[in-house]
Amino acid sequence: MVNKKLCSPEEFEKLRKDILSKKDPNRSIVSICTMSACGQARGSLNIYQRFQEEIKHAGLEGKVEIKGTGCQGFCEREPVVIIFPEGIYYLDVSTEDVPEIVSKTLVKKEVLERLVYKDSVSGEKVAKGAEIPFYKSQSPHVFGNNKYINPRDIGDYIALGGYASLHKALFQMTPERVIEQVKKANLRGRGGGGFPTGLKWETTRNAPGTPKYVLINCDEGDPGAYMDRSLMEGNPHSVLEGFIIGAYAMGAHQGFIYIRQEYPLACENVEIALKQAEEYGFLGEDILGSGFDFKVKVHRGAGAFVSGESSALMSAVEGKVGEPRMKYTHNAVEGVMGKPSCLNNVETWANIPLIINKGANWFNSIGTERSKGTKIFSLVGKVNNTGLVEVPMGTTLRQIIYDIGGGIRGGKKFKGVQTGGPSGGILPEQYLDTPVDFDELTKLGSMMGSGGMVVMDEDTCMVDMARYFINFCCDESCGKCIPGREGLRVLREILTDICEGKGKEGDIEAIEDVAELMKDASLCAMGRTAANPALTTLRYFREEYEAHIKEKRCPAKVCKSLINYYIDPERCQACMICMRNCPVGAINGGKDLVHWIDQEKCTKCGTCFEVCPPRFSAVKKISGEPVPPPQRTKVIRKKGG
Amino acid sequence: MKKLVTLEIDKKQVKAKEGMTVLQAAKEAGIEIPTLCYHEELKPYGACRVCSVEVEKGGRVRIVAACGYKVEEGLVVRTRSPRVDKIRRGIVELIAPTVMANKDVTGEIKKLANEYGADIHRFESRFRATPMRCILCGICVRYCDEVVGAHAIGFVGRGIDRRVVFFPEEAKACIECRACADICPVCEIPCDTDFVVFSGFSVDDWLARKV
Numbered sequence: 001m002v003n004k005k006l007c008s009p010e011e012f013e014k015l016r017k018d019i020l021s022k023k024d025p026n027r028s029i030v031s032i033c034t035m036s037a038c039g040q041a042r043g044s045l046n047i048y049q050r051f052q053e054e055i056k057h058a059g060l061e062g063k064v065e066i067k068g069t070g071c072q073g074f075c076e077r078e079p080v081v082i083i084f085p086e087g088i089y090y091l092d093v094s095t096e097d098v099p100e101i102v103s104k105t106l107v108k109k110e111v112l113e114r115l116v117y118k119d120s121v122s123g124e125k126v127a128k129g130a131e132i133p134f135y136k137s138q139s140p141h142v143f144g145n146n147k148y149i150n151p152r153d154i155g156d157y158i159a160l161g162g163y164a165s166l167h168k169a170l171f172q173m174t175p176e177r178v179i180e181q182v183k184k185a186n187l188r189g190r191g192g193g194g195f196p197t198g199l200k201w202e203t204t205r206n207a208p209g210t211p212k213y214v215l216i217n218c219d220e221g222d223p224g225a226y227m228d229r230s231l232m233e234g235n236p237h238s239v240l241e242g243f244i245i246g247a248y249a250m251g252a253h254q255g256f257i258y259i260r261q262e263y264p265l266a267c268e269n270v271e272i273a274l275k276q277a278e279e280y281g282f283l284g285e286d287i288l289g290s291g292f293d294f295k296v297k298v299h300r301g302a303g304a305f306v307s308g309e310s311s312a313l314m315s316a317v318e319g320k321v322g323e324p325r326m327k328y329t330h331n332a333v334e335g336v337m338g339k340p341s342c343l344n345n346v347e348t349w350a351n352i353p354l355i356i357n358k359g360a361n362w363f364n365s366i367g368t369e370r371s372k373g374t375k376i377f378s379l380v381g382k383v384n385n386t387g388l389v390e391v392p393m394g395t396t397l398r399q400i401i402y403d404i405g406g407g408i409r410g411g412k413k414f415k416g417v418q419t420g421g422p423s424g425g426i427l428p429e430q431y432l433d434t435p436v437d438f439d440e441l442t443k444l445g446s447m448m449g450s451g452g453m454v455v456m457d458e459d460t461c462m463v464d465m466a467r468y469f470i471n472f473c474c475d476e477s478c479g480k481c482i483p484g485r486e487g488l489r490v491l492r493e494i495l496t497d498i499c500e501g502k503g504k505e506g507d508i509e510a511i512e513d514v515a516e517l518m519k520d521a522s523l524c525a526m527g528r529t530a531a532n533p534a535l536t537t538l539r540y541f542r543e544e545y546e547a548h549i550k551e552k553r554c555p556a557k558v559c560k561s562l563i564n565y566y567i568d569p570e571r572c573q574a575c576m577i578c579m580r581n582c583p584v585g586a587i588n589g590g591k592d593l594v595h596w597i598d599q600e601k602c603t604k605c606g607t608c609f610e611v612c613p614p615r616f617s618a619v620k621k622i623s624g625e626p627v628p629p630p631q632r633t634k635v636i637r638k639k640g641g
Numbered sequence: 642m643k644k645l646v647t648l649e650i651d652k653k654q655v656k657a658k659e660g661m662t663v664l665q666a667a668k669e670a671g672i673e674i675p676t677l678c679y680h681e682e683l684k685p686y687g688a689c690r691v692c693s694v695e696v697e698k699g700g701r702v703r704i705v706a707a708c709g710y711k712v713e714e715g716l717v718v719r720t721r722s723p724r725v726d727k728i729r730r731g732i733v734e735l736i737a738p739t740v741m742a743n744k745d746v747t748g749e750i751k752k753l754a755n756e757y758g759a760d761i762h763r764f765e766s767r768f769r770a771t772p773m774r775c776i777l778c779g780i781c782v783r784y785c786d787e788v789v790g791a792h793a794i795g796f797v798g799r800g801i802d803r804r805v806v807f808f809p810e811e812a813k814a815c816i817e818c819r820a821c822a823d824i825c826p827v828c829e830i831p832c833d834t835d836f837v838v839f840s841g842f843s844v845d846d847w848l849a850r851k852v
Contacts, residue, residue, distance in 0.1 A: 304799055321796070326687040326709035479777070479796075479803030481688045482677075486735035489801045493767035517731035520704050520724070521690040 005281040008289040009171055012163070015280075019155045027065060028106055029084040030055075034068035035151050035233050037265050038226075043095070044068075044079040050098040058102050067156075070146040070234015071226075074134050075387040077117075082129065082147055089129040090115040120384075120406070134385045137403050139366065139374050142350050143227075143390045146234040151269045154276040157237040163282055165353035169245045170290040173356075178249035179205060182352065184360035186372045191217055191308075191345030192420065192449045193525070194371070194438035200342055203332035205250045207340035212252040215317065215336070215343040216243055218259040218266065219301050219308035222421025223472060225452030227376040228346035230388055232259065232266035235350070236273035240296075242352030244282060247294045250342055255296040256317050262303060271298060305422065305476030309524050310335075310343050312478065323478035324524035345450060347376055367393035371437030375448070381418075381455035382409045391436075398432040401455055412457040415556075416540070420449030422469045422476070423529035425536025426462060445536045447529070461558035462541040463548055467495035469533035477526055484527030487518040491534055500561040503549035508538065553624025560604045563623045567608070569594045571618035574636040578608035578619060588632070596630030648716040657712040664692055664707040667720060674707050674720050675729065675753055677826065678778035683787055685709040686779055691753065693728045695719040704728065726757055733759035736776055738768035749826060750776075775805055781821035789820050 006012045033039030034048045051066050072080050077091035083105055090101065090112065097115060104110040116127040117134075126132050138144075149156040157163070169178050183198025204212060216239065220228040231239060247255055259267055274296055277283040285293045299317050301307050307322035314336045316322035335341025351373060355363050367373050371393040377400065380386050384406035391400060397417055401407070408414050416426040419436075425446030427434070434440050438448050456465065470491045479485040491514055494507050515531035522528045538545060547553045554562040567578070567587075572594045579587040579595055586602040589595035595618075597608070612619040643658040650667050657666035662685060667674050677689035685708040692707040697717040704724065719725065733753045740746050746754060746761050754761050777796070782805060785794045793811035798804055 306799070323799075326685065326706060328705065328710050474801045475799070477800045479798070479800045480779075481690055482732050482736050482776070483690055485777070485801055485803065486739070490735060490764050490767050492801075493769065497767075513731065514735070517728060517735070521693050521728045521732065523687050523690065523706075 004279045006288055007281060007286070009167055012167055012288055016158055016164075019159045023159055026085060028060075028063065029065045029067055030101075030106070031067045031069050031072075031082040031084060031147050033070065033072050033078055033080060035265065035269065036071035036230060037233065037263070038075055039071065039078050040265070042078050046095050047079055047081065047093055047098060050095045051102070054098050054102040055106070058107060060102070060106060064106055067148075067150050068152075069149055070151050071230040071388055072147045073138075073140070073143065073388045073390075074132075074385065076385045084148075087129055088127045089117065089132060091117055133406065134387065134389075134404055137395075137399060138390050139392050140390045141354055141366075141374050142238070142347060143231065143235075143376050143388060145238065146230070149235055151234055151236055152272050152276075154237060154273070154280060157235070161357070162237055162353075163241055165356035166241050166244055166248075166282060167288060169248055169356050170288060170292060175205065175249045175251060178245060178356065181355060181360050182249070185355045185363040186360075186370075187348065187351055187355060187363065188371060188438060189345060190347035190351070190375065190450065192423065192447065194448060197344060197348055200332055200344070201246065201250055203330060204252075204340045204342040207333045209333075209339055210251075211254060211339060212250055213336045213339060213341040214243065214247045214250060214252040214255045215313070215341060216255070216257040216259075216349055217308060217310070217313060217343050217345045218257060218263070218270075219305075219313060220346070220450055221260065221303075221305040221308060221476065222450060222452040223469075224380040224418075224454045225378045225421060225450055227378050227388060227451045229263050229266050231346050231350055231376075232263065233269050236266075236270045237277065238350045238353060239346050240270075240273055240277055240283075240349075242349035243296070244277075244287070244294055245352050245356060246342065246344070246349065248292050250340075252342070253293050253295065255294060256336070257296060257298045258301055258307075258313050258317060259298060260303060261300045267298070267300060274298070304478065305472070306478045306524075306526050309526050311524065313343060314341060321478075323480050324526070326523065347451070368435060368437045368440075370439055375436070375451055377436075377451045377453045379405050379453050379455070381453075382412065382457040382460075383407070383455040384409050393437045394435040396433050396435050397427070400436065400453065401432070405455065408455070408457050410457075412459065414455070415458050415460055416456045416462065416465075418446075418454040418456065418465070418469075418533070419452065420447035420532070421452045422473050423447060423526065423532055424449045424452075425532045426456070426465060426540065427536070428540040445532065445539055447532070459556055459558065461499075461554055461556040462537040462544050463495060463498055463554075464556075464558050466534040466537045467492065467499055470495055470530070473526070473530040477530065481521075481523035481527060483518045483520075483522045484524070484530065487514050487522070487527070488530060490514050491531060495534065498545065498548045499554075499559045501548070501552045501559070503545075505549070507549060508542070508545055511535075511538065547624065551624045555623070557621040557623050559623075563604060563621050564599060564627045565597055565602060565604060565606070565608055566620050566622050566627050567595050567597055568618050568620055569596070569631045569634055571616055572636070573616050573618070575613065575616070577611050577613065581607050581611045583607060588630070592636050594631055594634040594636055596632065599627055646712050646714040646716075648712050648714070648718060650718040651720055659712070661712050662708055663694060663696070663705070663710045663712060663716075663718055666712050667707065667718070672720055675749075675756075676708060677749060677776060678780060679708045680780050680784065680824070683780065683783045686783065689732070689776070689778055691729055691732055693725060695722050695725055729753065730757040730759045733757060734761065734763045737761035737763075738765045739776060740774055741765070777803055777805065778826060779805075780824055780826060781805065784824050785821055789818060791818065794821060 032048050034044045079093050081090040081093045111127045116125050117132045118125050179201045187197040188194040218228050309324045311327045312322045312324040331341050374390050376390045389404050416428050418426045441448050474488045515535050518531045519528050547555050557563050586598045587595050609619045645656050655670040674692050676692045678686050687706045687709045693704050694707045782794045785791050797806050
């Protein structure tokens with residue numbers, strides 16, 4: 001085996017020049033998101049393989065490079081294939097499209113119009129990625145390199161200037177100076193709390209006791225969030241570089257990466273990245289000849305959401321059950337094994353190389369007064385363009401949901417947006433112009449969290465939503481403290497009762513009471529915030545709770561116990577489609593006979609509602625009113641018949 | 642020798658050794674703070690939250706668990722206040738349905754319910770499972786770990802499904818000990834149960850047999 005270990009800054013510089021000299025900027029590169037779990041699920045691996053075959057077939061071997069990259073952000077339209085150096089984005093690509101891409105775009109340099117982005121309003125076609133509305137308003141400083149990088153090739157990262165910040169920190173900066181830069185940058189923790197990172201680092205560095213530990217929190221588990229996963233899958237070296245710089249700044253020689261087992265591709269890629277970093281001398285003993293040693297161990301977490309809480313995560317790393325412990329002394333003073341420990345989120349670490357490289361002033365030029373830099377959000381739910389977006393702090397919810405996300409799916413009305421995962425809240429339309437930063441969201445009763453953003457439309461029942469999040473916490477919390485465990489149990493039961501039409505006077509007050517107790521007295525931050533989804537929906541959608549309780553009506557027509565399906569006899573054309581599709585045979589009527597639903601038999605599965613042809617729209621959902629009696633004998637005379 | 646710090650508990654000046662918890666300092670000063678999951682021989686656990694007290698430092702007031710919060714110079718502690726009482730009342734109301742057998746609570750929980758005016762039936766109708774009496778204070782688990790060293794009892798499940806079980810392989814060896822049974826504060830791990838049946842049985846199963 002060739003010894004690749006770099007023992008001095010000069011050797012590192014030489015390697016970088018070597019790598020760059022081998023890269024021809026005019027060479028065609030086909031970049032496909034094969035290194036993202038969802039890309040793979042949408043068939044990106046098959047497309048990759050097809051490209052290999054077609055390129056061979058066209059005799060372009062060696063002339064065109066096929067690159068398997070991490071997530072490129074525009075998940076709604078994946079698999080995305082990007083052709084460099086032109087920067088052409090092909091969306092929703094299938095294996096059948098590959099031969100034409102090769103013959104037209106790669107050989108003849110023609111753009112395939114049918115595969116490029118088409119504006120839904122103007123119909124204008126946009127081939128260049130930077131001009132697609134989804135990408136146009138983004139500032140992808142942390143996430144943007146994904147499309148250029150094969151995460152399993154450290155050379156790709158180095159070619160983009162990777163590990164130069166580490167080099168700078170080790171050879172041009174003292175540890176104190178690194179911490180000073182991070183403090184000056186006002187970087188705040190991306191995992192949710194928004195604690196000032198520099199301060200955490202300083203406390204850890206100054207805390208008495210050795211050894212010190214540094215940790216990466218990759219236990220992302222909020223429903224709908226996948227920012228950290230995609231960074232770990234797509235650009236693990238950027239996280240590692242920040243991690244090593246942090247270790248140097250804090251004087252830690254041992255690091256732990258806590259990563260959830262449910263992210264197999266991220267686990268695999270980070271292991272490969274660690275191995276390569278060690279081979280090249282960015283990790284291990286005497287890093288780049290600087291005399292600084294740092295080793296990293298990967299700890300695969302076995303899956304409860306609560307394990308992402310810092311003290312729980314540290315317990316897990318120690319080999320104990322991942323549940324929180326009392327934390328009246330900061331982890332920075334007493335963390336893993338009672339030693340000073342610094343835990344940061346994946347995205348926080350990935351910001352460090354940028355700050356070291358471009359400086360605190362540059363970082364401060366982005367964002368709002370108290371929240372600097374950019375933030376990656378996973379924009380999901382009832383929005384047209386789902387995906388990962390990175391925007392400057394202070395971008396409004398409206399810009400994210402409408403300009404980038406393309407508005408609400410199916411022309412429906414926006415109802416709320418859930419930020420901050422199970423600890424966050426749901427914000428209504430009147431706050432769409434809120435600039436998204438740590439403090440603004442907290443003021444409204446939600447929180448930034450790690451960056452999950454679930455958009456909800458008018459067909460979402462907010463009581464049901466609150467129940468969903470409470471239910472999530474019932475399963476994903478530890479159950480250690482009474483307010484957390486029993487509080488969640490009671491909240492779940494009350495919310496379930498309300499959704500099932502068994503809500504009664506005093507239920508809302510009981511929710512508020514229990515929520516307050518949980519907030520005041522729970523052991524950990526998860527318990528203290530777990531009631532937030534219930535509290536914010538009560539704050540902003542109280543009338544919906546009242547409709548459920550007092551009128552036994554679900555305004556969004558979601559809660560099964562409170563709705564009925566009904567066929568409008570004036571609209572029904574007796575086409576028999578719903579009758580044939582009803583799984584329980586609850587629909588009566590017949591050929592030329594208006595259909596009607598036997599409410600006793602109906603299981604409210606909604607099949608009839610879905611299959612009724614839109615031109616008839618005869619099946620209705622009703623809530624809070626009696627079902628009109630069926631007209632059993634009404635005969636339809638078919639139009640034109 | 643450890644340094645002494647002066648703090649105020651319920652308007653009383655109290656001297657305590659550095660490193661002591663608020664709970665210990667209060668006890669030495671003759672001020673009682675209720676607990677459910679605390680045990681002198683064990684490390685603080687902080688699960689029941691009944692020992693929640695208000696502490697004030699530098700003008701900032703917050704709620705902490707007295708069993709885990711260390712004394713500090715100049716700290717002001719209030720062991721009773723409307724907020725603290727409300728928390729304790731709430732905790733008793735939440736845990737009561739778990740403990741209830743024959744529609745009543747006993748022992749420490751009953752005492753607390755009377756003291757803080759808790760309505761033990763408030764959430765009874767919301768409790769869909771059979772009362773298991775175990776409040777998951779973890780004293781048996783921790784005693785078996787920290788003092789006996791047998792590691793024969795542990796928690797399984799998480800969230801609202803958390804419960805205590807015996808590990809069959811380890812529990813075979815613990816026929817003589819019975820420490821867990823004697824130490825159980827509320828749910829009385831049944832001492833009269835034939836200890837041979839330890840293997841594979843959970844505390845709940847035992848309790849179900851006893852009731």
